[in-house]
Amino acid sequence: xxxxxxxxxxxxxxxxxxxxxxxxxxxxxxxxxxxxxxxxxxxxxxxxxxxxxxxxxxxxxxxxxxxxxxxxxxxxxxxxxxxxxxxxxxxxxxxxxxxxxxxxxxxxxxxxxxxxxxxxxxxxxxxxxxxxxxxxxxxxxxxxxxxxxxxxxxxxxxxxxxxxxxxxxxxxxxxxxxxxxxxxxxxxxxxxxxxxxxxxxxxxxxxxxxxxxxxxxxxxxxxxxxx
Numbered sequence: 001x002x003x004x005x006x007x008x009x010x011x012x013x014x015x016x017x018x019x020x021x022x023x024x025x026x027x028x029x030x031x032x033x034x035x036x037x038x039x040x041x042x043x044x045x046x047x048x049x050x051x052x053x054x055x056x057x058x059x060x061x062x063x064x065x066x067x068x069x070x071x072x073x074x075x076x077x078x079x080x081x082x083x084x085x086x087x088x089x090x091x092x093x094x095x096x097x098x099x100x101x102x103x104x105x106x107x108x109x110x111x112x113x114x115x116x117x118x119x120x121x122x123x124x125x126x127x128x129x130x131x132x133x134x135x136x137x138x139x140x141x142x143x144x145x146x147x148x149x150x151x152x153x154x155x156x157x158x159x160x161x162x163x164x165x166x167x168x169x170x171x172x173x174x175x176x177x178x179x180x181x182x183x184x185x186x187x188x189x190x191x192x193x194x195x196x197x198x199x200x201x202x203x204x205x206x207x208x209x210x211x212x213x214x215x216x217x218x219x220x221x222x223x224x225x226x227x
Contacts, residue, residue, distance in 0.1 A: 028048035042174050052167075054217075055167040058223075061084075063134060067082075067089070067132065067136065068135045069093070070140060071094040071095065071122065071137070072117070073094060077138050078136060082115055083110060087114075090112075090114055090116070091116050093117075094119065094120075103117060122140070123146040129156055130157070131159070132159065135162065135165075137165075142169040142170075142196075144192060155209070161227060163225065163227075165225070166223060167223065168201075169220065170196050170221040172197045173218060173221075201221060205223065211226035
């Protein structure tokens with residue numbers, strides 16, 4: 001395991017243990033979370049809900065196929081959404097066992113019997129080619145240490161016509177977020193450079209997918225791609 005992977009593992013082990021604090025920022029539901037979201041991301045309640053809604057809306061209504069989410073994190077933004085797809089087969093993958101533990105507890109509380117969890121690396125996904133109908137990635141692309149492998153692997157496991165959707169941080173949209181990303185999140189092991197701009201992310205995805213749509217909300221880039 002490289003030093004970079006060890007740093008990421010330590011960082012997200014801590015996040016898993018402090019999941020309540022992390023979830024408050026992700027969901028914009030606690031005082032500390034709202035303050036952090038506003039200071040770092042310039043997100044108010046409307047913008048925070050908007051980017052999450054748009055990221056999740058890439059999954060087709062009534063989806064009854066196979067869905068992969070990577071990374072699932074604590075599941076604070078995605079798991080409740082899976083109650084809308086009771087006939088789907090959902091697999092949630094994350095590199096951090098601590099994050100997975102928090103997500104499993106949330107899934108149990110929601111009684112999500114059609115959702116399973118797996119520890120793994122997005123750069124070496126343990127699935128055959130053309131396995132999934134949809135792949136959801138919320139706030140993960142900027143964290144992946146081997147981005148070329150990660151993007152290639154996500155495209156590989158999607159079926160022809162399959163959908164990649166979600167959101168991620170992109171640089172060049174908000175100077176405060178860029179500053180914190182470089183000086184805090186990278187040093188802490190949460191984000192991994194180089195970061196895409198919205199335009200470079202579009203070009204990266206257009207090389208892998210037949211249809212690509214992107215939208216930025218402050219430094220959050222929401223995307224939906226069809227293989």
